[in-house]
Amino acid sequence: MIRLICDPEQVKHSIVNLTPGQSHYLSRVMRRRSGSTVEIHIPSIGRYVGEVLSASQVQMVRKLPEIAPLSAYVILYQALLKQGHFAEVVERATEAGVSEFVPLVTERALVRSVSPQNLARWKTIAREASEQSQRNLVPVIHPDVGADALVLPPDVTGLLLDPDGLPLISYFRGLKFDLTPRIALAVGPEGGFSDGDREHLIQAGMTPVSLGPQIFRAVNAGAFAAVVILTLLQHA
């Protein structure tokens, strides 16, 4: 079933007013006419079966059971990458289960800031990937921050992906969390973090961890690490 994520403000008297983007997607791209059914997800309110009334309106018909929550709230501090690769990270890592993105400016990076156009594009990609992979939220994408100026929120467990780090499975063994853990995960650019970056991130409270002897491309590493973390924490 087609799935649309909507804000509470879009709903009035059980009728959802679609955004122009959603309306275009529903009627032009997916060619759904009035009478067909879609799934409407309103984060922190619920999931509903909806009936298409017109190209711009959907009637909420009945509530669906909640989607099981993920085992951790992962914030990906992803180093900026060349070309369109950050967009690929947003798509793949949203699907993998990342809940927030912080673009990280690293020492060796050629890309040193995020344009408003790119930020807007990444937000669209995050929303579409959320809808396709049945996430119960749309990941937030933050403004960029320098690796040398990073301050972690006080309630997170900070991890830094590093081939020489502690194996992730050893790191989590025996750890217990009372609430859903919040994990801040830093992933480097092509060629990895510089020694300077690594030092800054460790100073900020991140522990180097590794997934194994494989060498991952920067575009995949964050998604791979997120899936592993979310699996390892399923029974922590």
Added chain:
Amino acid sequence: MIRLICDPEQVKHSIVNLTPGQSHYLSRVMRRRSGSTVEIHIPSIGRYVGEVLSASQVQMVRKLPEIAPLSAYVILYQALLKQGHFAEVVERATEAGVSEFVPLVTERALVRSVSPQNLARWKTIAREASEQSQRNLVPVIHPDVGADALVLPPDVTGLLLDPDGLPLISYFRGLKFDLTPRIALAVGPEGGFSDGDREHLIQAGMTPVSLGPQIFRAVNAGAFAAVVILTLLQHA
């Protein structure tokens, strides 16, 4: 360092005779001239530092330490996918740590056989992805097989990725393997396995397992599952 995976037959008196593809990559794409160094990996023989002699020959100079082996030998039974998506699976899953691929023909699949051209292309992609991600082998790509005709080798643990399956972390908890485990992992096409496919695969000896509540795209699911399996088995 540039890394080339070579067959033992390419080596004579510590001189490696490059294939036309390797030669093109080294001299044209990467523009390495005589005197520059590369890494030569000869599976089941070893890794060497090599010095470029000419566009077609490399002198082996000294042996490098072995790359740590992966925790499992994963054979991915991947359902054939639309368009070029199987090629993406080969690239991403090789990087993730898959060691063999078996293209699987499923009930709902539009693509029902593998052309010799595609098979050749996938083998090239597997080789390149191996070189880039420092795998110590080039994954084998087998001819296609029908999900209804699948026979698993006797020494494998068969798993079938299924949103309703047993959580993978529960499946592996407490399991001990004397040797490096051989895992046969089946991943469905877009839209998932049909009930018929699932029944055939379970009959063939596969157990349905799940990675969590996320819905993964067919193009990513195999790579994600492989990384998780290889992590979970690191200390099994």
